Amino acid sequence: MFDFDTPIDRHGSWCTQWDYVADRFGVADLLPFTISDMDFPIAPVIRSALQQRLDHGVFGYSRWQHEDFLGAITSWYQQRFALTVDRQQIVYSPSVIYMVARLLQLWSQPGDGVVVHTPAYDAFYQVISTNQRQLLASPLIKEGQQWRCDFSQLESLLARKDCKILLLCSPHNPTGKVWTQEELETLAACCERHQVKVISDEIHMDMMMGDEAHTPWQRVARGRWAVATSASKSFNIPALTGAYGFISDEQDRQAWFRAIKQADGLSSPAVMAVAAHIASYRAGAPWLDALRAYLKENLELIAQQLNHAFPQLDWQPPQATYLAWIDLRPLGLDTERLQQVLIEQQKVAIMPGETYGAAGNGFIRLNAGCPRIKLEEGLRRLIAGINTLMA
Ligand SMILES: Cc1ncc(COP(=O)(O)O)c(C=O)c1O
Secondary structure (H helix, E strand, O other), X not given: OOOOOOOOOOXXXXXXXXXXHHHHHOOOOOEEEOOOOOOOOOOHHHXXXXXXXXXXXXXXXXXXXXXXXXXXHHHHHHHHHOOOOOHHHEEEEOOHHHHHHHHHHHHOOOOOEEEEEEOOOHHHHHHHHHOOOEEEEEEEEEEOOEEEEOHHHHHHHHOOOOEEEEEEEOOOOOOOOOOOHHHHHHHHHHHHHOOOEEEEEOOOOOOEOOOOOOOOHHHOOOOOEEEEEOOOOOOOOHHHOOEEEEEOOHHHHHHHHHHHXXXXXXXXXXXXXXXXXXHHHHHOHHHHHXXXXXXXXXXXXHHHHHHHHOHHHOOXXXXXXXXXXXXXXXXXXXXXXXXXXXXXXXXXXXXXXXXXXXXXXXXXXXXOXXXXXXXXXXXXXXXXXXXXXXX
């Protein structure tokens, strides 16, 4: 019903993934499997909503606190997560990381600690350190092909006097871990015990790849918390710049509105992003489900090809996200050298695990959000690159 197979040339569209690959990898014209956006065009329903708005032709200041936007969000949560959300708690943000950054500023002081599960999405490191907060790392532990949280180590961090915030990534980038409701309940109870506020980044919430279900933080929440999310990841519209979230406490919400509108002068949302969110959440589910099925097959292809070439990897698709977090440690490779071979000989850009912190050493992260033909080529090059080092 939807075509995910036909490649679209993104070159020359000011696109970070293809046009600016040299910024991260030092070399241009690599086949990129890097930052998390997808090579697919948007869903037809989003395209026609944007077209309609474009055809209107007037792009004056806009608003988001209306039934069209709030209703679309509440109905999405109802449909996808069987959750009735409190629409009073909804806030708009230009991006998920802007919301994280602003809440770090509102909820902590320079020098305070922010707990993060590692490995972690690279922007988490940047946003915490640039805001002069201290990242307190809680390493996820790999058991077989699963990732689990070391709750006693986590609690020792939350108990610190200087620890103010848990910045959760749910589902987790880069491991693809889906937090169970029980795990989240434990996290919520720990945070409440130590009066630590929670910011739950749920931008990957729609990208379930297995049988696990996403549990929105609202379902387990206690105390003061915020959820930051967007349709941008699932519907591939991050360059429209638009996100939203939930803030539990009325005073925290007032502080948020003062910060975003008055301190930072961001009153009007990006109207195309608002239109795209409404279209996605009202009518985008069939496209999203077809996309997830396609991505799941992409991830299965990675497993099949990698494990065929290197059975010791025993790699399995993630529970969530279209990001393949591949543990290469069983091969005992020099991963720095591998990157060199991939870039210089194979002309392919795949994220080195260290991007996600020291806990990512020995891993690579391959973005599988692309037509199969590109993925097949990328896998061929990855396998050839690894073979060069194994020879
Ligand atoms: C966990 C996570 N949060 C946030 C973002 C970025 O969101 P935004 O562009 O809305 O700041 C990403 C993008 O890859 C992500 O993986």
